[in-house]
Amino acid sequence: MDVRSLRYALTLAEELHFGRAARAHFIAAQPFGRRIQELERELGTRLFERTSRRVSLTEAGERFLPRARRVLAQLDALLETAEGERAxxxxxxxxxxxxxxxxxxxxxxxxxxxxxxxxxxxxxxxxxxxxxxxxxxxxxxxxxxxxxxxxxxxxxSVMDTRRYAVVPAESELADADHLTESDAVDRPWVVPVGQPGLANWAGGHAFRNQVQVRSPTHIPVAVATSGHLGVHAEPAARFLPHPGVRYLPLDGPHAxxxxxxxxxxxxxxxxxxxxxxxxxxxxxxxxxxxxx
Structure with a gap:
């Protein structure tokens, strides 16, 4: 199995766009797509669904790509070790x-x-x-x-920062100075997932009518597009700005x-x-x- 094709597949899984993924590897979209097809033929299954408008992972792709990521990480570690003191x-x-x-x-x-x-x-x-x-x-x-x-x-621990709510810019909450737990009752939320302890930080209210996200960088976009509320840490207001959301101080445990x-x-x-x-x-x- 070609290592370069694995790297191409991982990039495509992140970008979900053949053109952007190809540019990340400095090649044209057509040869990039051929390498993906060759990998799928070798595996005997489709990793990606393609339509004229979107690219998405198949169930086989969801299972395969995390394993490919681990293999490449181990390979990179071996290569780094082999370079020794010369590098x-x-x-x-x-x-x-x-x-x-x-x-x-x-x-x-x-x-x-x-x-x-x-x-x-x-x-x-x-x-x-x-x-x-x-x-x-x-x-x-x-x-x-x-x-x-x-x-x-x-x-x-290296930094303790206040918890902030991320609210849609058109929400009636957007003009508030800060929010409390009671302001969030019965509202739909964007929920961070992936670690059990996130539930305590996000708050129990955030687990009703939920939209799930796996990365903190995705929260502003998820809030802007879903109209739900989100939870983030205070620096996100500066480092992850989005015209469709407002960041407001929110009572509760710090990040x-x-x-x-x-x-x-x-x-x-x-x-x-x-x-x-x-x-x-x-x-x-x-x-x-x-x-x-």
Whole structure:
């Protein structure tokens, strides 16, 4: 089975558009499509349904592609190991949503001073795989939404941020200064799924008439298109703006951003990244404390 075809299939599953997926690999749509067809013939099943208007995953595709992703992650890890000391050290960083938000500049600056040789590779995560990506070695360290359920990992809190409601711009709630739990009663919600602890953070009200999302980056679009309410963390208002929604403070538990790594992790690159993130938090607190 051709590794490149697997990568093409994963990109198509993310983009659900042949043209965009082909451009991501710097080839034309026609040869890209042929590679997908060849992969499907080799597997003996269709991975994608195509119409003139849309591309979607088949049930076989839903089962196959997560396994392909794990295979490619393991292959990449083997290739990185084989390169040994001859290559620049590479750190694969998993990022959920807005990641470190306002702390990215400070963390990058500190890390570049401490480890100027270190190359960072970013991997986008969603709620269902934010912990598993660390467990399986797909990433070396991850910036996650800490909702519990990861006792086998080292999960270190780095940022605590207020919970916000994401409301449709045309909603009567859009002009409010803030919302309470009672404002949300009997309203349909966009619900984050993928980790059991998300239910406590989102609130029980958010599980009626639900539209489900797997990634925090999808919440603004889901709210704008469904007309439902959503829950997010405060930095999303700056990092994930959308003309069809408004972000309003919402009473309830805060969102905790954390870094997750494996318990027996001993690599200096991982330790350097953790130290830089914690140092950036200290820098931000100092800046906040000295602001008049």
């Amino acid at each position: 620049e050290p590479v750190l694969r960083v998993g990022v959920l949503g807005f990641g470190l938000a306002d702390r990215w500049p400070a963390a990058r600056s500190i890390l570049s001073r401490c480890r100027p040789d270190l190359v960072l590779t970013y991997v986008e995560l969603d709620w269902p795989n934010q912990y598993d990506a660390v467990r399986t070695g797909e990433v070396d360290i991850a910036i996650v939404h800490d909702v519990g359920g990861a006792d086998d990992l080292v999960v270190e 905790t951003v954390a870094i997750a790594s494996r318990r027996r992790e001993r690599r200096g690159t991982v330790a350097a990244f953790r130290a830089a993130v914690h140092a950036s938090a200290t820098v931000q607190r100092l800046a906040h404390d000295t602001t008049p």
